[in-house]
Amino acid sequence: MDILVLIKQVPGTNKVEVDEKTGVLKRDGVDSKMNPYDLYALETALRIKQNKGGKISVLSMGPPQAESIIKEAYMMGADDGALLSDRKFAGADVLATSYTLSQGIKKIGKADLIICGKQTTDGDTAQVGPEIAEFLGIPHVANVRKIIEIKEKSIVVEMDMPETVEIVDIKFPCLITVEKDIFQPRLPSYKKKLETKDREIKVFSLKDFDDKNEKKYGLNGSPTQVERIFPPSVNNDKEIWQGNSDELTEKLYKKLKDLKFIQ
Amino acid sequence: MAHLKVNQEKITDKEQLIKICPFGAIEEINGKIEIGAACKMCRLCVKKGPAGAIEYVEEDIPQIDKNKWKGICVYVDHVEGNIHPVTFELIGKARELASKINHPVYAVFIGENIKDKAEEILHYGVDEVFLYDNKELVDFRIEPYTACFEDFINKIKPSIILVGATTVGRSLAPRVAARFRTGLTADCTVLDVKENTDLVQIRPAFGGNIMAQINTPNTRPQLATVRYKVMSAPQRNDEKSGKITLMDIEKEKLNSNIEVISVTKKEKEVSISDAEVIIACGRGVKSQKDFEMIKELCDLIGAQIAVTRPLIEAGWADAKRQIGLSGRTVKPKLIITCGISGAVQFTAGMRGSDCIIAINKDEKAPIFNVAHYGIVGDLYEVLPRLIEKIKVSKGA
Numbered sequence: 001m002d003i004l005v006l007i008k009q010v011p012g013t014n015k016v017e018v019d020e021k022t023g024v025l026k027r028d029g030v031d032s033k034m035n036p037y038d039l040y041a042l043e044t045a046l047r048i049k050q051n052k053g054g055k056i057s058v059l060s061m062g063p064p065q066a067e068s069i070i071k072e073a074y075m076m077g078a079d080d081g082a083l084l085s086d087r088k089f090a091g092a093d094v095l096a097t098s099y100t101l102s103q104g105i106k107k108i109g110k111a112d113l114i115i116c117g118k119q120t121t122d123g124d125t126a127q128v129g130p131e132i133a134e135f136l137g138i139p140h141v142a143n144v145r146k147i148i149e150i151k152e153k154s155i156v157v158e159m160d161m162p163e164t165v166e167i168v169d170i171k172f173p174c175l176i177t178v179e180k181d182i183f184q185p186r187l188p189s190y191k192k193k194l195e196t197k198d199r200e201i202k203v204f205s206l207k208d209f210d211d212k213n214e215k216k217y218g219l220n221g222s223p224t225q226v227e228r229i230f231p232p233s234v235n236n237d238k239e240i241w242q243g244n245s246d247e248l249t250e251k252l253y254k255k256l257k258d259l260k261f262i263q
Numbered sequence: 264m265a266h267l268k269v270n271q272e273k274i275t276d277k278e279q280l281i282k283i284c285p286f287g288a289i290e291e292i293n294g295k296i297e298i299g300a301a302c303k304m305c306r307l308c309v310k311k312g313p314a315g316a317i318e319y320v321e322e323d324i325p326q327i328d329k330n331k332w333k334g335i336c337v338y339v340d341h342v343e344g345n346i347h348p349v350t351f352e353l354i355g356k357a358r359e360l361a362s363k364i365n366h367p368v369y370a371v372f373i374g375e376n377i378k379d380k381a382e383e384i385l386h387y388g389v390d391e392v393f394l395y396d397n398k399e400l401v402d403f404r405i406e407p408y409t410a411c412f413e414d415f416i417n418k419i420k421p422s423i424i425l426v427g428a429t430t431v432g433r434s435l436a437p438r439v440a441a442r443f444r445t446g447l448t449a450d451c452t453v454l455d456v457k458e459n460t461d462l463v464q465i466r467p468a469f470g471g472n473i474m475a476q477i478n479t480p481n482t483r484p485q486l487a488t489v490r491y492k493v494m495s496a497p498q499r500n501d502e503k504s505g506k507i508t509l510m511d512i513e514k515e516k517l518n519s520n521i522e523v524i525s526v527t528k529k530e531k532e533v534s535i536s537d538a539e540v541i542i543a544c545g546r547g548v549k550s551q552k553d554f555e556m557i558k559e560l561c562d563l564i565g566a567q568i569a570v571t572r573p574l575i576e577a578g579w580a581d582a583k584r585q586i587g588l589s590g591r592t593v594k595p596k597l598i599i600t601c602g603i604s605g606a607v608q609f610t611a612g613m614r615g616s617d618c619i620i621a622i623n624k625d626e627k628a629p630i631f632n633v634a635h636y637g638i639v640g641d642l643y644e645v646l647p648r649l650i651e652k653i654k655v656s657k658g659a
Binding site: 089091093126127128133142156162165166167169218220222224227228230231232239243252255256261 | 288304305402429430434440445446449450468473478479480481520521522525526564572608620631634635640645649
């Protein structure tokens, strides 16, 4: 069985702030890591492979530095990986990102099962998985919290809904997005690191795709546009209390009492 | 094609220009400044760099006729006909937006045996409910639901579609947006509309302490998802208004490669979304065992305990107790945040609360920008004293 896991490189911290005077974004350091939710997707693939065999590929889109997360996936046990990287992909919103990834998936060959993390920690939209499924014309199930059975032509999964749990059988090829906690992700292994140190990472750009129409990628392929960015609004109607702990406690107690949260 | 053009001769200080980019996308290659694949097209370098050094070049693209798209539509989120309350919140918002541009408000309701339930929606001020009522639609399955949505959009041509950011909404809205190759903005915290019917969508962005205003200037329909408890639900009217229209769809469009084997009701859990009082803990809480102290306070004032993402990642609490963009949105009467710095991912999930009291040692913590009462102090000093005081007063 061919399993494809989609992974993304995200900033290591979320300490990005806007300087209120100049409007310039300030960022502490530029360290980055694999989106934590993708670790669960990769672990799910590894467990399926342990039981049923098959091959695990990983695919990412981003700047050339994003190769580091593909190496990390190799250290966890992925068999091969590719990166989609091109200046023409810059400024992509959800739609353009999903379309680019769907073209990349066609390029590396269709998988039976595509697994995505629930969402990323930088965009937090949880939308890219379903949009890719649409572009590939395959069914998807989101919020998968358990893999129940892998059959020859389908997979049975447990889907977490707000008030119910649904067990569904979904035919291959398909895409699932998995919840955190579906499996505990393993740590990258040093042995695998040595083994895979020279393993190739394929890099594809727009010229490698079937659809080379520049208007469908990056900023030009993005129906949504960022009009402006700004710091979150500040509540000016507030009281700031300072003092020693006894005074602070007294004030807090009195406030809770005034507001009737303490009888 | 719209792109950024670098005018090398106008660059005065390369180092400084490179630093402007928050995404590290400006690079110096062989002495020349280039823009790499990390670019998010925020255009800060155009605004803040040396005049004319980086230019935003736009090419004329044919504009669509926005007048052909009319109406603001809300997707009726439901499980087995039980309508999720986010639906009513969105209808309230849709009505407010619609009155600004003189558009009708629609609801699209997809399921089986839901005609009676559709009547209820007429108490909340919609002009028309479009009903897809079919036995293939009894459970949510992505292909037939998307097919109905597609059918609705093709026939009615709504300008704006609002979807609750529920499990179903987060699955369905992107599928529909991709099918129409149009824009979808997730988890909007503010919505407004321009005279030209462009939806103004505001949400936290770029994984940082930043808000972005996003629009969908040249495609229709425009899709946005909004979380439960972000907008306010309108009052239910005693009188009904508007009408219900039954929609036909060809049976073969309702095929699916997904078979629902079973649906089991979960045990009703206490959800922090419905709590009236919440005590939220962040990284300022030093160890998991300190939760005992927080829980004691919770019991004394009838609060639910909630946490930020780092504590979930540390495995200290169940993910259902997480507030923020990747967790739940809450709107309690009172929230006390303990040792939470207040990143926008967190505050986006709680700034609608009636009363926000923040305790943090760092007086510069951004949480004090959203708090109504900010306590600059050590939670390990204040909370034990508070617990003692409450106990004494209760004992007396």
